Amino acid sequence: MKITDIIKGLNLKVISGQNGLSNEITGGYVSDLLSDVMGNAKEGQIWITLQTHQNIIAVGSLKDIAAIIIVKGFVPEADTIEKSNVENIPVLSTDLDTFTIAGRLYDLLR
């Protein structure tokens, strides 16, 4: 499944990283601890988090994350958006909380 399908299916807003939207999704990962994501997330996963700091892009890039979904309508910092555009890692946004969006993503990928 492509990120564009996920965006449509989950009604996500694209904040940045438009050039990465053709990335293929292999699964999902949910965590707010960056060290945990570095240790456990897999290539091609879509990562759901409430963190908005620019370090999420570095972690996403390190792990070849396909895209990042930021929950609860949180707005990422300006330097996060900038780095997302440089690294071509889409940052997507939802007003839903982690539990709900993760459940819907799970359904969509099943």
Place this chain on the structure above:
Amino acid sequence: MNFFRADLHIHTVLSPCGDLEMSPGNIVSQSAFKGLDIIGVTDHNTTRHCGLIAQLAEEKGIYVMLGAEVTTKEEVHCLAFFENTDALNRFQDYLDSNLPDIQNDPSIFGEQVQVDENENIIYEEKKLLINAISRSIEETEAFIHWLGGLFIPAHVDKMKNSIYSQLGFLPPDLNADALEISKTADIGDFVKQHSETSRFSLIQNSDAHYPEDIGSAFTAFYINEPSFAEIRMALKGENERKIVLS
């Protein structure tokens, strides 16, 4: 120039986790007893005990760094210090307006009381001080520097509420004046494991919550005299000023 002993991370009874014995009077007498020349007052997200401690410490010849241990949006603990009460009060306003309006439950988190020199309670902070403010670490850093203050991420080696635990690694363009390592950290090991911190001065403090802990770790400042400007120079390694860990 001379060496001056500094413990720049001390909580008072106003912090919910601070022992009830951590009154301004007790902190100052304990600091004098431990031979400290400089102390930092760093309650969680409040500066309200700094004034009285500075006043009492002056009588004992101890210099006080006015500050707080602020919890950023990412739940990273950072020390902030200010040169004068004007800047300190503006930072207090910043904390008041950015700390969420969630009430403390003293039976769970502990009392948050401000006391006078006779240990009478004169104020109780109702908002839970251990919460995170709604500002990011970079926003907080920028505001502290805008006020002419010092910004020092706290106990960076700890796997709880530290820049490493919360953000995975040190943001490469972090504009810090120094980094604090916890008193149990082995400086040699830390520097070996984190060569990326070599551009920062490292300081070590007690993070005291109980009177007996005050001065249990300290940083020696090689400076002309205890003052904000001299301490800033030592952290930057300027004009032959320097710091030495105990």
